[in-house]
Amino acid sequence: MRVVFISANTEQINMPVLPIGMARVAAATEKNGHEIKILNLMRPEHVHLSLDDALLSFKPDVIGISVRNIDDQNRESPHFLLPPVKRVVQECRRLSQAPLVLGGPGYSIFPEAVMEYLQADFGICGEGEHALPLLLDLIHQDPTPSDIPGLVLPREREKPNPKRIRNLDDYPLPQPDRHLDIPGDTSREEIWVPFQTRRGCPLYCSYCSTPFIEGDFIRRQSVYSALDNLRAFAAAGYKRFFFVDNTFNLPPSYAEALCDAVIREELDISWQCIIYPTPIHPRLAEKMARAGCVGAALGFESGSPVILKAMRKRFSPLDVQQAAQSLGAQRISRRGFLLLGGPDETRDTVQQSIEFADKLELESMQVTAGVRIYPHTALAEKAIARGFLGPDQNLLHPVFYLEPELDGWLQAKTARVVEERENWQL
DSSP states (O other): OEEEEOOOOOOSSSSSOOOOOHHHHHHHHTTTEEEEEEEEEOGGGHHHHHHHHHHHHHHOOOEEEOOOOOOOOOSSSOBBBHHHHHHHHHHHHHHHHSSSEEHHHHHHHHHHHHHHTTSSSEEEEHHHHHHHHHHHHHHTOOOOOOOOEEOOOOOOOOOOOOOOOSOOGGSSSOOTTTTOOOOSSOOGOOOOOESSSOOOOOOOOTTOOHHHOOSSOOOOOOOOHEEEEEHHHHHHTOOOOEEEEETTTTTTHHHHHHHHHHHHOOOOEEEEEEOOSSOOOOHHHHHHHHOOOOEEEEEOOOOHHHHHOOOOOOOOOOHHHHHHHHHHHHTTTEEEEESSSSSTOOOOHHHHHHHHHHHHHHHEHHHHHHHETTTTTTHHHHHHHHTTTTTTTOSSSHHHOOOOOGGHHHHHHHHHHHOOOOEOOO
């Protein structure tokens, strides 16, 4: 079969991104004997020209559409990101009669609601490397191949049961300029190539949807295969990478082994990562710097022990301080995050968090007032229990938790705090 894969989000939140998940599914589909074509619609102006060329000349049998983001998580002025994706779907319908299959992290959080909104034919919740080739084998034989893991059909209300791939090395990694391509008018120098070595998270932070999307246990790419793929991208001229693993430093032994491999290979690359702010051994921080790490995101969210407990965090403010010091000692730029206004937040805990973040002296800080509520999270359960949400309320359009007594005061407080600090932002 001929399959076109389309990354449909044209919004560039924080930085231009490449669709790593879609690329991995495309690589697995190609390995299963299908002919593929990749379209990364990074900007609105890419849509018409790219779609016309791909759908009219390639004549796909199936069209896969990846939905990365649902909204920009901005409570004061939320930007719903699905209307542009719907226009992509409509354009695909105009140009081709091929069935449409949805996937991607944004889709996987709201599989039934996004299916209904976009009016697609099939959806795959969770990892698609295993499921999509199965669907392609059956798509013209059985109109309802409902036994495929994670498959969602129109108007289906049963919860999908996605397959969690235990051995990531069983599936091919995407190759540069084939599965993970960039439009011709985008410079490689401005791209941070997303790179994933682990999937899943067992930590269950109260507001986070990752365990539902990726599963609640960590699965690792072998260090050998990860290094081989990094080497391929570096040889193709890509020099900047963003490790999208939810917790780069967990487990620490794997993080060290990966850094050791990059150091031995002497790859001339720079990279950023996401750190779970448990204590970081100075040895790991030193190896990260030697391997090319230039930036780390510290999602500590609060400086209040009370709020950290409410968020189900498994670290203390002292742990955050130690992690920040270990990274700072290696001149790794640190970006912190405060997520204020959630359950049990008070004016005192807000002030405690701000004072704590000040003492860290990080290179940058992002402050958010109000917490986006996602389904299948402890925050959603608490919001229902406290009457913030109805039990069947649709969360596709963004809904935020903000303690009522803080509404108004918190927005003014955070705006003032950010204005007074040069390296803080909302």
